[in-house]
Amino acid sequence: MPTIRIPAYAKVNLRLEVLGKRADGYHELRTVFQTVSLHDTLEFRSSRRPGIALEIQGNESLAKEAVEKNLVYRAVDALRRESRIRPGVEITLQKKIPAGRGLGGGSSDAAAALLGYLQFTRQKFETPRLLEIAATLGADVPFFLIGGTALGIGKGEEIYPLPDARRLSLLIVSPTDIHVPTPDAYRWLHAPELASLTKSAANHKLFKFCALCWSAREASLSNDFEDAVFRRHPRLGKIRRDLLHEGASEALLAGSGSAVFGVFPSPAKARRAAVGFPHDQAFVCETVSRSRYARLLKSAIVG
DSSP, X not given: OOOEEEEEEEEEEEEEEEEXXXXXXXXXXXXXXXXXXXXXXXXXXXXXXXXXXXXXXXXXXXXXXXXXXXXXXXXHHHHHHHOSOOOOEEEEEEOOSOTTSSSOHHHHHHHHHHHHHHHHHTXXXXXXXXXXXXXXXXXXXXXXXXXXXXXXXXXXXXXXXXXXXXXXXXXXXXXXXXXXXXXXXXXXXXXXXXXXXXXXXXXXXXXXXXXXXXXXXXXXXXXXXXXXXXXXXXXXXXXXXXXXXXXXXXXXXXXXXXXXXXXESSHHHHHHHHTTOTTSEEEEEEBOOHHHHHHHHHHTOOO
């Protein structure tokens, strides 16, 4: 079988609103996902040994964890359980997306593992079933099977493609000393119980959000997590202000944090601004449209 090499692209949330806490303990979201060019890389090679061998490079803490817990392993294992074709496979995951920073690296790795393993084994799954498998791995994983600009509702797993936003130059700043666990961010938010919202209030929030999503592609960025996360980690708020001072037209917390990104007029201006963050990881990248996302995934698969 050929060697398959496939990228796993990061994401930012251009808008993220939390309507409230659901009866099942999850939160009801309305978000606009956007893929960006920062990416991890997965490589699949045939192995004479049965089973899945996973090597992780570029992230020591992930490399020390049991591989069975990794989303790449779990994604491939899920496909193998549904398939009669189970060749031995060696997988190398080269990490570049900072883990636990709101950039969706783990979820993107899982989606790339699904697509890469299907290419590796030359199998095909119906899209609805593949999306179901993706949703069992994580709420953001279905989005990474689609890419581009997309509306996410529910826990974020129900995906509706949107017209692609214009190409944007971004500088993503990932502080090396601040980690924001997602459960903590939700707890700090103190979102109301969804049942306690009046129907008119809930409908108003939903209508306002969807109207902005579908008809105002140039609408300003927003993230409901910012106030709560910035109160506990003021330096993240300072990074946002510094990005604006360095020339970003807008800046926003990435997901539930702790990365912060700024939108710049050009890649050159983003690169100049990156110099101002010497103690943090800084990544200059750009947004990736849905059609380009599909082309990049396809063209990156090589024998």
